[in-house]
Amino acid sequence: MAAVTAPADRKLRRGFSSIRPRELVVRYVLLILVLFLTVGPFVWQLSTSLKGPGDDVYSATPQLIPQDPTFANFVEAATKIPIMQFALNSLLVAVLVVGGNVIGATLAGYALARLPFRGRGIVLGAILATMLLPSEATLVAQYLTVRSMGLSDTLLGVALPGMVGMINILLMRAAFMAVPKELDEAAVVDGANVWQRFWRIGVPNVRGMIAVVSVFAFIAAWDDFLWPLIVLTTPERFTLTVGLQYLSGAFSSNPRIVAAGTMIAFIPIVIFFMVLQKQFFKGVDAGAIKG
């Protein structure tokens, strides 16, 4: 890493051109090692799910490539338990949670960032205090609240408590605060009301954060386990995570079918993330995600 001072070279230096070939090789070797560690178990599960009766899944020497490949395990998982229904249930909950968070957190985030009002401090304080509470600690009483609304054992009951996350309000507030104040002041002079300013100036400038909030809300809802486990009792209404636990209990003797079930739950969320990963890591590089 020679000390280069010319501004043109300075830009280049940020790229990989500044890395010596030996360091580059070491980096790739390490990256591939970690890749095996993080992705290996998923590949192994995929392999198990594709193994037919001709493959010995308990073989003393594990085989990665199925000798007798088949989709029969996926068909069987889908016929033995209503796994497609579970997937639809999970999707419905996730869509409700994303919708609730985008609307609720954006509206409140705007008010807390842009509209000075008496009581704003109290609202912010209440939001922060709530975040100190581990959600597991209010589980029992939350279940009673949902039950008193007549929503126990329903998907709406699963979605409702997560529909406006307090952290998302704070994220949206931070995003709105980064929008230049002058834009707002100019609009006020032009006679724009609160709703017009929110819709025409606020929202278009925080689209990135809305995307981040949506992605996190979707993944959290799709992956949640403890809450739906407590709310739901009827198998037809299970979400995928609860259904998978049910599947593994019923088919503990057949790892191929359990593997197929986990892949049915895993593949959609991975595709969802792959599609949005560019935006996600752009935000990370810009320092947007700090926990």
Added chain:
Amino acid sequence: MSVIADATKGTLGTVGREPVAAPRGARSPIRSHGRFSPWLLCLPAMFFLIVFNVVPAVNTVVLSFSNAKMLSGGTLVGLDNYVRMLQDPQVGTALVNVLIYLVVCLPFLLFLPLALAILVEKKIPAIGFFRTMFYTPVVASAVVVGLIWTWMLDSRGAINGLARSLGFITESIPFLTDRWLLLFSAMSLTIWKGLGYYMVIYLSALGSVSRELHEAAAVDGASAWRRFWTVTVPGVRGTMFLVGMLIVIGALRVFSELYILTNGQGGVGGKNVSPVMLIEMHATGFNGNLGYASALSVMLFFVTLVPLLVMARIQRKAD
């Protein structure tokens, strides 16, 4: 539902109706917003905050002093649930388990993800692919991850099979049936799933570590190892603090890993339980003892509050 919703609306309406916003509006040359608009915008969020956070929090404390069951309302019984908690051997076991969990996971998750973040920070070709792949375990649900590892750690699974065919062992290692091995299996699962999560947090922070300082140290002949400890670590100290807090609280709240690896049973003799698992066990089913589960919830709240207070104190001293 409607009763609570109306009550909520009532409270907010009253606050909004207080004539405090009027003089402010009058003083500024142009009225930027009415006094109701901020409250109107906050209304959905406030509804969820009150109905699903504040009310249940208060209710949990009330319930913990009652003998409420799943199918009956129950009456106040004073400290009975708390006395029972002190005598319940499973509570002690659960607390010991999460303490060990915390102590083991903390160093691994504090430093491995930082090393990983440094590894993926430089934009070399295909780095986007590696970053995405390293994050995959985070995106997958804990249930999916738990079932994958249950299969890999099975007495006839891939890890035992591999170790046996390489001649390391002759008998299968009882990862899922031994009390302590099971706890360590759950930890390795937490660490594996946490790597990508904390990597991304560190990655976001690394951008602000001074490149010039790094290069100056390199010019002065400091090794990569030395630069890691003298430049990188101090540069991300604030983030490390946050990550540490998240790890500690996450460990104290561990649930899915233990639940899936033990198939909801808590392992051999119910020894592999965590406080959250005990809450779940006592709160579900027709015999669910909601009063006792609530007392356990109050305990969980204080257990997670302690590290927060300790950390806050340490940070204030450090500043």
